[in-house]
Amino acid sequence: MSEKHTIKTVRSGAIFTLPYLVGLEKGYFAEEAIDLQLVEPGSYETAIKPIEDHHLVTSIGAIAKPFENGDVSFYRACEWGQVRRAQDSGRGHIVSKRASVASQAIFVRPDSPANHPQDLANKTVAVNFHHGSHYLAIQTLEGFVEPEELKVVHVGGPADRIRALRDGTVDAVAVMEPFITLALKQGYRLIAEAFYTGSEIASPDVEPEVYEAIDRAIRKAVADISSDVRPYLHYFVDEVPEDLGSISENDIQTWRLRYTDPAPYSQKEFDQTYRWLLKWGLVESGSDFGSLVTNQLPDQLPAQITSPITVSAQD
Structure with a gap:
């Protein structure tokens, strides 16, 4: 693309956002003429005492509110939650699987x-x-x-x-x-x-060629992470609140950090997840793959999940 596009997405935890952080750090989005901006999510809905009924907590929570408010164009979260939020959303559809396998x-x-x-x-x-x-x-x-x-x-x-x-x-x-x-x-x-696994939800204003450009940058970042994740472990260390203690980069078991190239979200995956959500009463009936999913990535062979090849002091 020759025209530069400004795109905003939610800055969720490093485990989910690391490819975006690395892509920004390495300039991969800039190479694709994408001015990618990370927006902090809202506050988590914290219970004064544990809540037993999931109906009392909205599915449009901290990570989804900036999207529903129109402050960002897309965001990533777990597969199950994204099916529920795509149903509850007034703005977007699932457009691909995410890179993070958390x-x-x-x-x-x-x-x-x-x-x-x-x-x-x-x-x-x-x-x-x-x-x-x-x-x-x-x-x-x-x-x-x-x-x-x-x-x-x-x-x-x-x-x-x-x-x-x-x-x-x-x-x-x-x-x-x-x-x-x-x-x-x-x-x-x-x-x-x-x-x-998880998926991305995006609004209709993210054109397919823009999302494909973002995808190319993410794939470059995934390759870097899979080659050597150690330069990026500080993102995880920095997320631990002081009142809970601390961790060091050497404490992190790097085999847990798994990232893969984003891919289309298949109907088979959707149907299995939707049936399970219905079984547990975690989603309303009446939706289907066609109403909740609009894949923005071209069909391709499933990407191979890769784990960093480096080891930490405790591996």
């Missing part, structure tokens, strides 16, 4: 009697409703405990969840990096962990 890990306190997932039956697991921690906690635990024994509760963002676990407000938490590293360093007990 994980959520479930932890308990060091003094907890829990040692494996079955031990969390009827125990409160703190999550952020309608985000990856919420959905992945259910998918992780539903194979181990009965549905009526699965007690996910809304607390808020990852820092709030760690505080709730520290203070004994909940029995367990689900968190992503860098809070996985923090929890491990502080001696919290890991019960289960799983990786999951």
Whole structure:
């Protein structure tokens, strides 16, 4: 493209936004005539006490509000949440899978009697409703405990969840990096962990050629991250609030940081996710692939997921 385009997107956690941070740092967006601007999300909806009913928490939360308000043109989040938000949104559709393949890990306190997932039956697991921690906690635990024994509760963002676990407000938490590293360093007990994909939602004003230019920059950044992630670990270290302690770059297990080239979101993936959301009452019926998904990337073979080849001091 010869004409320069200014595009704004949400600056979510480094685990989800790292390719954008690297692309900006390396000038890959500028090379594509994209003036990419990262906008800070709104505040997480934090509960004074854990909320048990997900209907009491909006799906249009911190990361989605700037989009719904028209302040940004696109944003990324977990696959399940994006299907729900695409249904609830008045502005956008799912346009591709995201580059980040993140994980959520479930932890308990060091003094907890829990040692494996079955031990969390009827125990409160703190999550952020309608985000990856919420959905992945259910998918992780539903194979181990009965549905009526699965007690996910809304607390808020990852820092709030760690505080709730520290203070004994909940029995367990689900968190992503860098809070996985923090929890491990502080001696919290890991019960289960799983990786999951996500997707991008964009507004109609992002033209296909603009999104393809953004995609080319992201692919260059993914290649850099996969070659050597160490120059970018400071983004994770900087996200840990001082009141929770600290981590160093050497504490981070780099095999957890997985990024892949973005790809179209297939109908098969959508249908499987939509059926699961319906089963748990996490989305309304009446939508389909055609109404929620408008792929903006050309059809291509599935990208190969790559992990950084470097190792940290604790690998």
